[in-house]
Amino acid sequence: MSAYTLQETFHRQRLKQLDTLLVQSRELWQVKAFDCIQLPWEKHFPSLAEKVWSIADVDIDKLDKVQAKLNAELLPALQRDLDRNESPWQLDLLQQVLADKDSSQKQPLTNLLSDKEASHFSTGIKGRKWSQITAFTAQIKQDSSEVLEWCAGKGHLGRFIAKAHSRPVISLEWQRSLCDEGTKFADKWHLPQRFICADAFAPQQSKLKRDQQVVALHACGDLHVRLLRLASQANTRSIMISPCCYHLIQAERYLGMSEVVLESELVLSPHDLQVPLQHSTIANAKQVEYRHKEIVWRLGFDSLQREVNRSTRYLPIPSIKQSQLNNGFAAFCYWAAEKKSVVLSEDLDVNVYLELGVQRHRLTRRIDLVAHLFRAILEHWLLLDRVCFLEERGYSVKLTKFCSEAITPRNALILAEKPEN
Numbered sequence: 521m522s523a524y525t526l527q528e529t530f531h532r533q534r535l536k537q538l539d540t541l542l543v544q545s546r547e548l549w550q551v552k553a554f555d556c557i558q559l560p561w562e563k564h565f566p567s568l569a570e571k572v573w574s575i576a577d578v579d580i581d582k583l584d585k586v587q588a589k590l591n592a593e594l595l596p597a598l599q600r601d602l603d604r605n606e607s608p609w610q611l612d613l614l615q616q617v618l619a620d621k622d623s624s625q626k627q628p629l630t631n632l633l634s635d636k637e638a639s640h641f642s643t644g645i646k647g648r649k650w651s652q653i654t655a656f657t658a659q660i661k662q663d664s665s666e667v668l669e670w671c672a673g674k675g676h677l678g679r680f681i682a683k684a685h686s687r688p689v690i691s692l693e694w695q696r697s698l699c700d701e702g703t704k705f706a707d708k709w710h711l712p713q714r715f716i717c718a719d720a721f722a723p724q725q726s727k728l729k730r731d732q733q734v735v736a737l738h739a740c741g742d743l744h745v746r747l748l749r750l751a752s753q754a755n756t757r758s759i760m761i762s763p764c765c766y767h768l769i770q771a772e773r774y775l776g777m778s779e780v781v782l783e784s785e786l787v788l789s790p791h792d793l794q795v796p797l798q799h800s801t802i803a804n805a806k807q808v809e810y811r812h813k814e815i816v817w818r819l820g821f822d823s824l825q826r827e828v829n830r831s832t833r834y835l836p837i838p839s840i841k842q843s844q845l846n847n848g849f850a851a852f853c854y855w856a857a858e859k860k861s862v863v864l865s866e867d868l869d870v871n872v873y874l875e876l877g878v879q880r881h882r883l884t885r886r887i888d889l890v891a892h893l894f895r896a897i898l899e900h901w902l903l904l905d906r907v908c909f910l911e912e913r914g915y916s917v918k919l920t921k922f923c924s925e926a927i928t929p930r931n932a933l934i935l936a937e938k939p940e941n
Contacts, residue, residue: 535780535904549891553884554834571597572886617900655923670736670747675702682711689713733758741768752913759936767793778908796899799929820877821856849874910936
């Protein structure tokens, strides 16, 4: 058996294992915390419920930040419940997925640019984004073939590839203004980079060719799925993508790519697809404070509207400006009520609802904490769906990561090569 066949078999088997575990555990992670007024799975998992309520509020964010610590804290209680119910879940997969991630990374190619060049190339790019671009580019093999940059924006990634590897780059972007800006930069630096202004979803002739490498750094949802389908149809020789924002899909539910997922029992909504993204490693203390305050106020208003509207359903409200959190909870309630056509009395005492918001926030944080046990394997399931799709179409595929989580939690990298016939 060839090395390629062994790798393909491993990815397919692992995807099936993860699929089984995700189906078994749906009650714990496929849940909308804001809809709940109690732990929705407490009856079936009493030890887990007791455990999450024993965790101090001040410790939840620290625990939630590191997947290995979260697993170590909650899995023993979950295992006790499974033993009691005689439910044979393969919980060791949660640990295996963390271990599976290849931590080997090449060094960013900053040494290929002089300090002056690096200063010019990084102008207008935030520090972490620049680090992502250099780390991603470091994974590209030396070659002379054309590179197609998918969903290019201003072409920051493409221009760095063109400069660092001296390769011709085509940057595809649908916004004309971004194409124009990128073209000006490329012309100024005499780079072999040209832009094509086109819609990635348009039913047009594909810009992808066989003798080409296609790259996409954090193309969202359907955009990177579209790329994989078009590239595999064109038998594009090399594909290199880092997926992002799995929930940004046009369909009402997730449409699987590989044979394994197409046969799966899982039905995933855009809300479910956000679970892997609920892993913040870069928010500062002030951002965290504002986020918790906003959630408390949203849940407090929701408790109020449930009473006024005699409803049992969560009522979402529009996004707010951070400055609105400085105007007091009462002002927030009247603003939200106006936006959602909820009639409130002028002399309303909102303090009781603010306290309800605090209590519901304590609940939702624990519901989310348990759901986050499965965020890493759900993302790995989504990644392997893409990997197996490509393997089914004759590609040799490696799933690795291109940078540390400190730079971006979305650090997965899919490298696919079409063997020469």
